[in-house]
Amino acid sequence: MDTLEDTLFRQLSYACSEAKQTFAQHLGMSQARWQLLMLLERQGEISHADLQQHLLLDGATITRLVKQFEAEGVLSRRLDPQNNRYTLVSLTPSGHAITAGIRATHSEFQTRLLDGITREEREAMLQALERLRTNIRLIQQEDLGHE
Incomplete structure (x- = not known):
């Protein structure tokens, strides 16, 4: 599952x-x-x-x-x-x-x-995606530090 x-x-x-x-x-x-x-x-x-x-x-x-x-x-x-x-x-x-x-x-x-996606849902999605991209950049920086 x-x-x-x-x-x-x-x-x-x-x-x-x-x-x-x-x-x-x-x-x-x-x-x-x-x-x-x-x-x-x-x-x-x-x-x-x-x-x-x-x-x-x-x-x-x-x-x-x-x-x-x-x-x-x-x-x-x-x-x-x-x-x-x-x-x-x-x-x-x-x-x-x-x-x-x-x-x-x-x-x-x-x-x-x-x-059909409300403004509130769009704003929440945008915040989540911004955080996701921040996390991606942090992972990339960590990976570069291990090279």
Whole structure:
């Protein structure tokens, strides 16, 4: 028989995974693609290396996505004038139009996702998740101390 903690952990995992997959389906775009675009919108111009670090994707995947988006006219690339070993990536006007659509779709998705969950329940869930993330960071720090 599962403990409450086992069930909670499993449900949290499923909810996160299902929400990401469902949003990607709803949007009609893979998670890696929409996250890359939204990161560029927030950060402005950014290097391939920074994209890789922020999105936790390998270099080949970043290069493939960037080339696809560039071919679609969604973003542009240029050599970093400070160091021509790096390529900088930024959204084009078409890319900004797409991210505006992603934001609108995300807002509508969030509304539907949270339907029937009261403000009090949302606040309690937020507090619990903030504490959970604090605990995760503490575990990470402890693990680094044991290396």
